[in-house]
Structures are given as structure tokens and as C-alpha cells.
Amino acid sequence: MNLLRTAFLTGCFGLLLLVAACGKPTEPKTATNTLTLLAGSELKDLEPMWANLQEQTGIHLQITYTGTLDGAEILSDPKQHYDLAWFSHAKYLTLMQEKQKLIQAQEKIAISPVIPAIKESLAKKWGWLDHPQVTWTQLAEKIRSGQLTYAMTDPAASNSGFSTVMSVQAALANKGDALTAQDVDAEKLKSFFSGHVLTAGSSGFLSSLFLRNQAQVGGIFNYEAELLKLNRNPLLQEKLVLLYPQEGTVIADYPLLLLAKDQAANYQKLVDYLKSAAFQQWLMDTTDRRPVNPAVALGTQFPKGYLLDMPFPNTIATVNEILFAYLNEQRQPSHTYFVLDVSGSMAGSGIAALQQAMANLAGADTTLTGKFARFRNREQVTLITFNHQVQDIRHFTVDKEGHALQDIDAYVNGLTTTGGTAIFSALDVAYKQATQARAADPKRFYSIVLMTDGLNEDGMSYTDFVRLYQQHANSAAAINTFPIIFGNADPSQLQALAALTGGQVFDSRTNSLAAAFKQIRGYQ
Amino acid sequence: MLKRLLAPVLTLLLLVGVSTAIYLSVKEQASLQAPALQELKGIIGSEKEDFFRDPETVAALAKAPWHLHVSIEKSGSRELSTTQNLKNQYDFAFPAGIAAAEKLKREQNGKKAVQLFFSPMVIASWRPIADLLVANHIAQKRGDTYYIVDMLALFGLISHEQRWRDLPGNTAYPVNKAILVTTTDLRTSNSAAMYLALASYLLNGNAIVENTAQIDKILPQLSALFSRQGFTENSTEIPFQDYLTMGMGKSPLVMVYESQFFSEANKSPSAITPEMVLLYPEPTLFSKHILIPLTANGETLAAALEQDETLQQIAQRYGFRTAHSAANSRTAALPSLVNVIDEPSYDILEAMINRITAR
Structure with a gap:
């Protein structure tokens, strides 16, 4: 009896699926x-x-x-x-x-493994087409000799950058087993990271940044999945060759x-x-x-053969140590411009929120991610305050001892609010400063954060700014502006500004101004 | 067009089917007057999850005289033995490993410990790698499907920090990776503790470790087997899943229970390919799966698993060896193992684990 019933039920279940598929x-x-x-x-x-x-x-x-x-x-x-x-x-x-x-x-x-990809012309030149023996060490040599620059996300903000940093550390330490803090070869790493010219807080944004600046950069580290997608993008001018280094990679x-x-x-x-x-x-x-289901045959977009994985550290302390060493010692330092609205409408809660956001980046946020987001050693920070005109321009260079962090905190706490709003005059000043600074010191990441709570009322118009920006588009290339929507700021204009400069808008209204500032750190 | 015609016909058939099933089901219920099922909840080592979830297991347990309906939660076996107050939440615990079971029984005031299944520790590997080990006199091929591996010789390669590419004549797997056996996290998982038990026996000169002086002597070598792996997972199913899905680039040698491999091999479709082979350590040790009843229902379950032939057969399908294994044709393919050692005592094993993980 039981068997019969099971048979009936099994049959019915099959039918049920069929009906669902048919109807x-x-x-x-x-x-x-x-x-x-x-x-x-x-x-x-x-x-x-x-x-x-x-x-x-x-x-x-x-x-x-x-x-x-x-x-x-x-x-x-x-x-x-x-x-x-x-x-x-x-x-x-x-x-x-x-x-x-x-x-x-x-x-x-x-x-999906996190792997390097380089432009086809470079792969051809170096004999790396269909070459399974390429190593991280060979990549490091191409970077050291200035033949290869690359795009990579911030390892504290995005997993593809995180995985790349872990792979590079293990490979350059020539480890076949787990990496410990003592294995790290800081000089080799500094040399490797000297080829890092484009950074982003997310793997998807990195791809779009790569597309925008593809003439200036030779390679990119990203998920295999993201790289295959990028290779199909009609905007990509030169195909990317995906490399699977012999030492292995970290696999998502x-x-x-x-x-x-x-x-x-x-x-x-x-x-x-x-x-x-x-x-x-x-x-x-x-x-x-x-x-992961073996019933699904691997597509032809993937190379045959096995994926080699890299051992991963076995303590959180080692991982964090690697990240902090990267952020504070090994990476290319950044020069970060903050264009900050101190107009009358910022009085009260507005300026308080701004002061908190900046204090967090100067060390007040002691959570782990807060520490990763902190201003990093060797970083240059320029604060440009404005109302109806630029009010003040202050430079700080972050030092190991933390003096500059205290100075930033003290300075921001002393800000007062009054007057109108000249967003684009201030932004124009930031671009002039940043392009000059980059000409003098090109081995840094340059970016601009724009925080305003209102509409442009004074000084340069948006149209004039766009015209000026386009005139100087080459010298300003890859200096992206990250506008923050706050208070009564105009979201559509800020979106347009982000699109123009290759940045991204962050909306403080969904969370807090401090959260937006923290998130942008991944892009600096 | 065909689809449109088919749908109503199939719906009709379905209705007939469902009605008949309901009718039969109601009739059966009425005729048997089956007592309500006893609900019980257990916490188990993850390697037995599929066995408990199998509809045949569920059906066999529901039948007379057991009338049980078991729901399970899984955990690393060692993790399980250190969880507090199991009694308030569960009717039984079913870890792997004598040490974990001993501790659990003692600390939870378990009524007894019933040894139900066992499974030798094996190294899941790949044919090219196994053949490479044969060429280097580390392993011997036995028949078509399995190999015997000389663990002392393998530990020799590991302690000399050899990498795969260092092996002479290696064209099959010339990679930079250190030769290591992938295990789970010693702190949480029994299979890692089994590997430790095995390694300690061999490094202690083919003798079960019995005192701290012996531990002191072999500790650096033991520690390296684990620390050099870097990150390890909490539960044995994860490295085995990696073995099945990520291939030999991720896991050339993985310490698993024999049951995990044969459980997968008996599935249809199965993820086991002809390239996947087992290396049997010589000597090896058995991981014993021991049920500790915490309530009366838990005791009934222990009796069911011990006495019910159907349940025993299902367990064998999941790759476990049972007391009745010899009588079953399915397990005829399993090698009979002669050189089997015992685990060290609970206290010694714990002492080793604590000292390794504290380093």
C-alpha cells in the first residue's frame, strides 16, 4: 500500500512541475x-x-x-x-x-577568482598570450620597470582589491603556505603598488573607471566574472587578456x-x-x-584546467596588519581635496554633522572600518571652505605621530557659518590646485569631495564650470569629484557633476553625513 | 500550441492522481491508527546531515515501532562538545569522534554513548597527484580506485617544507604550493583532531601519545601541519565541498571521512569523477560516530539506528561502515583495513589541541 501511494505521489509531483511549466x-x-x-x-x-x-x-x-x-x-x-x-x-x-x-x-x-588582466598589445609584446606560466613575480617586474600600470579597488572597501593584496603579499614573499606578518617584504610591495594608478571603492565602479581612463592604464585586477563582462563592453577599445598567475590567486x-x-x-x-x-x-x-553544481558544464569563456588558490592567513590580526601596512605604508599615498560648504544655511546641525564626519576621519571613529577609513600616513589633505566665495584653503600632511590629525580636528571644530553659496567657484579652485599639485607630484591619487547643503547662488555658474572643465579635461583626467547630497542640495545637478568628472554621488540623506564621508574613503 | 493542449490534460490527470493519493492516504491512516510521531531534535556533526535528511530515513524512523520525527541542526563535532546546555535544547547529540563524545557525555550528563557508525579517515585526492606520489614512493596503488599512502613519508615531505614543484618528475602538478594536507579548524572540527591523532602517533615513533613529555617533543612538527595551512574552515563538509567543486588547484590532498566520499559516489547524479581517488593512510584510524541520548526519545532513536536493518542500509548508502557492513554488498568495494590505531585519550588530545592553537 505504501509503495503504491509513494508511486502516485511521485507521479503527481512530476505532473505538478509539468503543469507549472506548461501553463x-x-x-x-x-x-x-x-x-x-x-x-x-x-x-x-x-x-x-x-x-x-x-x-x-x-x-x-x-x-x-x-x-x-x-x-x-x-x-x-x-x-x-x-x-x-x-x-x-x-x-x-x-x-x-x-x-x-x-x-x-x-x-x-x-x-570567481580575482585575477590580473592586461591589454592584449602588452600580452603580445611580452609573449604572455595563452601563457599559463605567468607569475606574479613577472608582473611585479613589469610594474617595477614602469611598463605596466593598473587599476585595483581599495582593499579595505572592496573584496577584489582585498584579494589582490593578499595574493600579491603571499606571492612576493614566495610563500607556498600561509603568510605571516614576518614574511611581508615591504620594499617589493611598495614597488608593486607603485603601478597602481586607478582606485575605487567597488569592483563594478572600478570597471567603469577603467573604461573612462583606458588609454592611460595597462591592466586591471578584478573578479574573473567582472573582467569577462568588461571584455564584452563595446566601449572597451582594446581587449583584455586574463592571466592566471602560477602562484595562484585568492578565489571568491x-x-x-x-x-x-x-x-x-x-x-x-x-x-x-x-x-x-x-x-x-x-x-x-x-x-x-x-x-558549483557539477551538472552544469563549464562555459567556453573559462580556460580549461584547474584554478590554483592561495593560502589565506589564519588570524584576523595578520589580515588587519596586512591591510594597515598597505594603507599606511605601502600604497601610493593620496591627496584628498575637501570642498566644504560653510554658508549660513549650514549653521547648527549642518556644521555639527560636518565636524563629526571630519573628526571621524581624523581618528574619532574607533571601529575597525573606522580605522581603515581614517586619513592615512603620508596622505595630503586639503580643506577648501566656501560660502559666496572661497573662505580658506588649508593643507595638512598626515604624519605617523598623528599631529596632523589633531590639527585637522581642531581646524574643523573652529569653522563658523555665514554667507551665500558659490559651489562651482570653489570647485574650480580645487581643480586648479589639484592639477597643479599632480603636475608637481604625480605619484599620488587625487580626488575631490564636494559637500554642500544648498544651490549655487554666487560666483561661477554650473554651465561655465562645465565649459572650463572640458577645456582642461586632460589635465583634470582621473581627478574625480564625489559630491555628497546633503540638506537642500540639487541631486540632479550633483549627479551630472559626478558623471562629468567620473566620480560618484553619495547620498547622506539615506544614512548620515559621516557614513557618506566614510564610504568615499574607499575611492580615495 | 501543443503546450496549450497539454496543460488541461495534465491538470486533469493531476487531479485524479491527487484525489487517489489522498484517498489512499486517508484510508491508510484510518486502518493503521498510527500513533502520533514523537518530535525530537538533535545536534549532529555535519557529515551525517544527508543521512538524516534522506526521505527514506525519515520514513523508516516514522514507522513502527519507532514513530519518530527527527529535526536536526549541524555543528562541528568538537564545537558541539563544548556547547553549553545541550539538554535544554536537544534530545540527542551525535558527534563524530570518541573524544568529543566522551566529553559531551560527561558534561551534559548523557545517559549513555552508543557507537553506531564508523568511518576511516582518508585523504581525498586526484589521480595525477596520487600517481605522482606513487612515482615518489609515497603511495602505492591498490586496484583501480584507491591508494595506500605512507603517512610517515608524507610527513617527511611536509616537515622539509617541500612544494609540489620540488617533487622529481612532476609534470602533472608543478605548482608553487607547499605540500600539505588540507584539514578543518582544530578548535572546532573532529576530522582535524583525527588528523592530529594520526600524526601524533607517527611522529611519536608509532606509539599513542601518553604524556606531556612526548607532546613537548613533537609539538613544533605537529603545529606546523596546521598553522602552515593558514585559514581553515570550521566543519568537514566545507573542504569536501571545495574538493568537489573547486578541483585540485584548491585541494590536492584533503582529510575527509571515507563516508563523505562514498556518500557522494552513491548519489545520482554524483559529483565524483574518475579523476577523484582516495588515499588510505597506513596506519589509519576510525572516526566513530557516537550518539548520546539526552532524553527518552533520544534513547529510542539510538535503538532505532542500532537495530533497524533499513536504517543500517541507508547509513551504508551514505558511506558509513556499520556493525553489519560485512553482510552488505554495497560496501564490498570498501577496502578492509588492518592497520588501525586508536585515538589518544581525551585529555591528551585536548592538551595537544590547546597547545597547538595557543601558539
């Missing part, structure tokens, strides 16, 4: 369950499938996007309430959780993490869906990540 979209099979998910921002590209997920499983994902290290910090707070987390890797979080068991279960969903494996024990059943449903052949096929075809 119009059906009602969700089960009631909707909403799960909260904290996800890496690079996973936004999966959104087209979430309607299908809900239809198939009744699971609705309520997603908040953030960076990998920011995410780890959010999740280590015992008061956090997320059911699930999903980042390109869980190593940092696993090391960070120590005794408190945050991760209840995990399943890897996709694979996208584990879906269960945090809330009581969601185990829904988690299992979600995992089954994500690992199903149908989803995995879509994932590979649409996002160029490699599937």
Missing part, C-alpha cells in the same frame, strides 16, 4: 516567507532572479547591500538581526567571529551564510534553489561566475 505563471506554491539578507554589493546582479525565487519557493529576500569588511563589522554586533549573509567570501567573518558562533551553516554558491566562493538558526528550513530551500542546475546555468550565462 501560465502559477500562484506561489507556499505562503511568502521574508528573510533578511545582508549581501555584498556585487551580488546586485542576481536581482533579476528573485521574482522567480519567490515563485518557486515562496521565499522573499529583503536585501541590504554593503561591502565585505563593513558587512563583517555589522554582523559581529550581537544586536544585528539578519537571517542570512552573502558575500564573495566568508573568511574574514569566520576569523572575526572567534568564540561567538555567528555562522550556523554555509553553502558555496559560485566561484560566494558562501550563503545562515545566521538565524530558526530559519534553517527556509535556508535549505534557498540553497536548493541556488544550487539547482537551472539557477546555476543562469548564473554562469548572465554573470560569468563559475557554477
Whole structure:
């Protein structure tokens, strides 16, 4: 009797699937369950499938996007309430959780190594086409001799930069096993990072920055998935050759993490869906990540052969030490311009928020990500305050001892507010200063933050600014402006400004001015 | 067009089917007067998850005389043994490893410890790598599917910090990676502790470690086996999943339970390819899967798993060896292992783990 019933039920289930496939979209099979998910921002590209997920499983994902290290910090707070987390890797979080068991279960969903890619002409010249024996050491030599410059994200803000820094550290220390702090060869690393000419706070933005400045840069470190996508971009003038260094690379494996024990059943449903052949096929075809379901054959866009992975440090202290050494000692320093509105309308809460935001960058934010976002040793900071005209221009050079940080804090605390708003006159001054400074000291990253709470009322008009900018577009290239929407600022004009200069708008209204300032640090 | 015609027909068939199933189901319920299922909840080592989730397991447990419905949560076995107050939350705990079970039973006042399944520790590897080890006299091929690996010789390569490319005649895997066996995190996972038990026996001159003087002597070598790996995962299923999905670039040698490999091999479709092979350490040791009942229902479950033949067969399908393994044809392919050593005592194993992870 039992067998018969099983047979019937199995048959019916098969039919049910068939009917669903044959007919119009059906009602969700089960009631909707909403799960909260904290996800890496690079996973936004999966959104087209979430309607299908809900239809198939009744699971609705309520997603908040953030960076990998920011995410780890959010999740280590015992008061956090997320059911699930999903980042390109869980190593940092696993090391960070120590005794408190945050991760209840995990399943890897996709694979993408973080690798170098160089322009085809360079690969040809160096005999690196279809050359599986290329090493990080050879790349380092091309960089040292000035033949190769590259784009890479900030390792404290984005996982592709983080993975690259980890790979480079291990490879240049010539380690076949786990890296420890003593292995690090600072001089070799400084030389390697001297070729870093474009930086960004996210892997997607890095690709667009690369496209914008492709004539000036030879290579890029990014996810294999992001590089394959970039290679299909019609704006790309010269194909990129993807390299798989012999020493290995850090590989993103996208584990879906269960945090809330009581969601185990829904988690299992979600995992089954994500690992199903149908989803995995879509994932590979649409996002160029490699599937983990062996039933899905690897596409022809991927080279044959195995992916070599790099050992990852086994303590959070080692990882953080590597990051801080990178930020404060090894990377190319930046010169950061802050164009700050001190007009009358900023009085009260406006100026207080600005003072807090700047104080945080000068060291007041003692969270881990706050420390990563702090002004770095060797960095130059120029503060340009304006109302109806430029009020003051102050330069600071950040020193190991922290004197400059105290000076910045004291200076910002002394700001007073009065007068009108001449946004573009002030921004024009910033560009003049930045282009001159770069001509004198080209081995730095230059960028501009524009913070205003109102509309342009005085001085140069936006149209005039655009005209001037375009006249000097070459000397200003890759000096991007990051406008912050605050108070009554005009979002559409700031968007246009960001697009013009290759920057990105940050909206302080969704969180806080301090959060926006902190996020922009990834782009400096 | 065909689809449009098919849909109503199929719907009709479906309705007939569902009605019949409901009818049969109701009839069966009525005729058997089956008692309500006892709900119980357990926390288990992750390597037994698939066994418990199998619909056949669920069905066999629901049947007379057991009438059980088990829900599970998984955990690293060692992590599990240090979790507080299991009794308030679970009816049973089912870790892997004698040491973890011993501790758990003692600290949770478990009623007893029932050894149900066992599985030898093996190294999951790849044919080109296994053949390379054969060429270097580290391993021997046995039949088509498995190899015996001389662990002392392998530890020799590891302690001399050899890399794969250093092996003479290596064209199959000439990479920069250090030769190491991938394990899990010693602090949380039993399979790593098993590797430690094995290594300590060999490095201690083929003798089970019994005192701290012996630990002192071999500690640096033992520590290096783990610290040099760098980041390790918390639970054995993760490196095995990596082995299945990421290939030999990630994991040339992975310490796993034999059961994990055969469980996957018995699936259809299976992720096991002809390139994937097992290296049996000689000597090896058995990981024992021990159930500790925390409530009366937990005891019923232990009895079911011990006595029910169907459940034993399902367990074998999941790659476990059981007391009745010999009688089952499925496991005929498993090599019989003669040279099997015991784990050190709980206290010695803990002392080694604490000293290694404190370094």
C-alpha cells in the first residue's frame, strides 16, 4: 500500500512541475516567507532572479547591500538581526567571529577568482598570450620597470582589491603556505603598488573607471566574472587578456551564510534553489561566475584546467596588519581635496554633522572600518571652505605621530557659518590646485569631495564650470569629484557633476553625513 | 500550441492522481491508527546531515515501532562538545569522534554513548597527484580506485617544507604550493583532531601519545601541519565541498571521512569523477560516530539506528561502515583495513589541541 501511494505521489509531483511549466505563471506554491539578507554589493546582479525565487519557493529576500569588511563589522554586533549573509567570501567573518558562533551553516554558491588582466598589445609584446606560466613575480617586474600600470579597488572597501593584496603579499614573499606578518617584504610591495594608478571603492565602479581612463592604464585586477563582462563592453577599445598567475590567486566562493538558526528550513530551500542546475546555468550565462553544481558544464569563456588558490592567513590580526601596512605604508599615498560648504544655511546641525564626519576621519571613529577609513600616513589633505566665495584653503600632511590629525580636528571644530553659496567657484579652485599639485607630484591619487547643503547662488555658474572643465579635461583626467547630497542640495545637478568628472554621488540623506564621508574613503 | 493542449490534460490527470493519493492516504491512516510521531531534535556533526535528511530515513524512523520525527541542526563535532546546555535544547547529540563524545557525555550528563557508525579517515585526492606520489614512493596503488599512502613519508615531505614543484618528475602538478594536507579548524572540527591523532602517533615513533613529555617533543612538527595551512574552515563538509567543486588547484590532498566520499559516489547524479581517488593512510584510524541520548526519545532513536536493518542500509548508502557492513554488498568495494590505531585519550588530545592553537 505504501509503495503504491509513494508511486502516485511521485507521479503527481512530476505532473505538478509539468503543469507549472506548461501553463501560465502559477500562484506561489507556499505562503511568502521574508528573510533578511545582508549581501555584498556585487551580488546586485542576481536581482533579476528573485521574482522567480519567490515563485518557486515562496521565499522573499529583503536585501541590504554593503561591502565585505563593513558587512563583517555589522554582523559581529550581537544586536544585528539578519537571517542570512552573502558575500564573495566568508573568511574574514569566520576569523572575526572567534568564540561567538555567528555562522550556523554555509553553502558555496559560485566561484570567481580575482585575477590580473592586461591589454592584449602588452600580452603580445611580452609573449604572455595563452601563457599559463605567468607569475606574479613577472608582473611585479613589469610594474617595477614602469611598463605596466593598473587599476585595483581599495582593499579595505572592496573584496577584489582585498584579494589582490593578499595574493600579491603571499606571492612576493614566495610563500607556498600561509603568510605571516614576518614574511611581508615591504620594499617589493611598495614597488608593486607603485603601478597602481586607478582606485575605487567597488569592483563594478572600478570597471567603469577603467573604461573612462583606458588609454592611460595597462591592466586591471578584478573578479574573473567582472573582467569577462568588461571584455564584452563595446566601449572597451582594446581587449583584455586574463592571466592566471602560477602562484595562484585568492578565489571568491560566494558562501550563503545562515545566521538565524530558526530559519534553517527556509535556508535549505534557498540553497536548493541556488544550487539547482537551472539557477546555476543562469548564473554562469548572465554573470560569468563559475557554477558549483557539477551538472552544469563549464562555459567556453573559462580556460580549461584547474584554478590554483592561495593560502589565506589564519588570524584576523595578520589580515588587519596586512591591510594597515598597505594603507599606511605601502600604497601610493593620496591627496584628498575637501570642498566644504560653510554658508549660513549650514549653521547648527549642518556644521555639527560636518565636524563629526571630519573628526571621524581624523581618528574619532574607533571601529575597525573606522580605522581603515581614517586619513592615512603620508596622505595630503586639503580643506577648501566656501560660502559666496572661497573662505580658506588649508593643507595638512598626515604624519605617523598623528599631529596632523589633531590639527585637522581642531581646524574643523573652529569653522563658523555665514554667507551665500558659490559651489562651482570653489570647485574650480580645487581643480586648479589639484592639477597643479599632480603636475608637481604625480605619484599620488587625487580626488575631490564636494559637500554642500544648498544651490549655487554666487560666483561661477554650473554651465561655465562645465565649459572650463572640458577645456582642461586632460589635465583634470582621473581627478574625480564625489559630491555628497546633503540638506537642500540639487541631486540632479550633483549627479551630472559626478558623471562629468567620473566620480560618484553619495547620498547622506539615506544614512548620515559621516557614513557618506566614510564610504568615499574607499575611492580615495 | 501543443503546450496549450497539454496543460488541461495534465491538470486533469493531476487531479485524479491527487484525489487517489489522498484517498489512499486517508484510508491508510484510518486502518493503521498510527500513533502520533514523537518530535525530537538533535545536534549532529555535519557529515551525517544527508543521512538524516534522506526521505527514506525519515520514513523508516516514522514507522513502527519507532514513530519518530527527527529535526536536526549541524555543528562541528568538537564545537558541539563544548556547547553549553545541550539538554535544554536537544534530545540527542551525535558527534563524530570518541573524544568529543566522551566529553559531551560527561558534561551534559548523557545517559549513555552508543557507537553506531564508523568511518576511516582518508585523504581525498586526484589521480595525477596520487600517481605522482606513487612515482615518489609515497603511495602505492591498490586496484583501480584507491591508494595506500605512507603517512610517515608524507610527513617527511611536509616537515622539509617541500612544494609540489620540488617533487622529481612532476609534470602533472608543478605548482608553487607547499605540500600539505588540507584539514578543518582544530578548535572546532573532529576530522582535524583525527588528523592530529594520526600524526601524533607517527611522529611519536608509532606509539599513542601518553604524556606531556612526548607532546613537548613533537609539538613544533605537529603545529606546523596546521598553522602552515593558514585559514581553515570550521566543519568537514566545507573542504569536501571545495574538493568537489573547486578541483585540485584548491585541494590536492584533503582529510575527509571515507563516508563523505562514498556518500557522494552513491548519489545520482554524483559529483565524483574518475579523476577523484582516495588515499588510505597506513596506519589509519576510525572516526566513530557516537550518539548520546539526552532524553527518552533520544534513547529510542539510538535503538532505532542500532537495530533497524533499513536504517543500517541507508547509513551504508551514505558511506558509513556499520556493525553489519560485512553482510552488505554495497560496501564490498570498501577496502578492509588492518592497520588501525586508536585515538589518544581525551585529555591528551585536548592538551595537544590547546597547545597547538595557543601558539
